[in-house]
Amino acid sequence: MNPQAILSLRGLRKSFGDVDIIRGVDLEVRAGERHALIGPNGAGKSTLFHLISGRLPASGGQVLLDGAAIQGLSPQEINRRGLARSFQITNIFAGLSVFENVRLAVMRRHGLQYVLWRFANRLRAVRDETMQLLDQVRLGARAGTVAGELSYSEQRSLEIAMTLASDPKVIMLDEPMAGMSQEETDYTAGLIRELSRGRTLMIVEHDMDVVFSLSDRISVLVYGEIVATGSPEEIRNNPRVKEAYLGEEAAA
Numbered sequence: 001m002n003p004q005a006i007l008s009l010r011g012l013r014k015s016f017g018d019v020d021i022i023r024g025v026d027l028e029v030r031a032g033e034r035h036a037l038i039g040p041n042g043a044g045k046s047t048l049f050h051l052i053s054g055r056l057p058a059s060g061g062q063v064l065l066d067g068a069a070i071q072g073l074s075p076q077e078i079n080r081r082g083l084a085r086s087f088q089i090t091n092i093f094a095g096l097s098v099f100e101n102v103r104l105a106v107m108r109r110h111g112l113q114y115v116l117w118r119f120a121n122r123l124r125a126v127r128d129e130t131m132q133l134l135d136q137v138r139l140g141a142r143a144g145t146v147a148g149e150l151s152y153s154e155q156r157s158l159e160i161a162m163t164l165a166s167d168p169k170v171i172m173l174d175e176p177m178a179g180m181s182q183e184e185t186d187y188t189a190g191l192i193r194e195l196s197r198g199r200t201l202m203i204v205e206h207d208m209d210v211v212f213s214l215s216d217r218i219s220v221l222v223y224g225e226i227v228a229t230g231s232p233e234e235i236r237n238n239p240r241v242k243e244a245y246l247g248e249e250a251a252a
């Protein structure tokens, strides 16, 4: 394994019935980099994320996290080993406060059951950590608000705080800007840039302005195969990528 790689995919494959969706993916994500995965609709980006995070079993190949094989492990175990995938908004408890949502995620990391709330000394640490996370995603002032009342982009920020609660080595975000206005996109891109400092980020995103300004490296997935990996500059100028995905205009 490349000594810099924190996440390595080796010959990863996934078929649904007779249809090969992920067709032998090799990819190395370096420790500390922001790595974007782009590609046309239906290329298999979400499926690849599912394979890495353990939500779907692979049909073949390997996923190595920090050198150890994680394919076949449960999503919870993979999370425990340091890989966190953004919670979907549907996993937010809309009836609980912003604070309570993040506290649940923090308690999970500490292995605390909710019924153990009476251990006040542990709880104080949990509370402090919860507030720290909320401040990081600029939701400190919204701690007491019921999560269901947050704006869409605030809910995405809450989701990111919950993802960070496990203190992951690798963060995976799946289309964090989906459905956002330009203003919300700019705001969230800034937040992601800030929060991914000192960590490894893998992101699937359709907004090419965000992808090209945020990423250290980009991989392009087309029909279940990686056709190129490189710096934003290299990807922009890669003839195969232009032809298969970006188009002459977008790459100009």
Ligand SMILES: Nc1ncnc2c1ncn2[C@@H]1O[C@H](COP(=O)(O)OP(=O)(O)OP(=O)(O)O)[C@@H](O)[C@H]1O
Pocket (backbone or CB within 6 Å): 016, 021, 039, 040, 041, 042, 043, 044, 045, 046, 047, 048
């Ligand atoms: N559970 C499933 N059963 C059968 N086919 C599936 C399943 N999940 C995904 N697919 C198929 O796999 C292909 C890749 O889907 P996937 O959602 O991974 O693509 P994507 O690159 O994330 O697309 P998008 O950019 O539109 O989100 C699609 O053709 C999809 O229909």
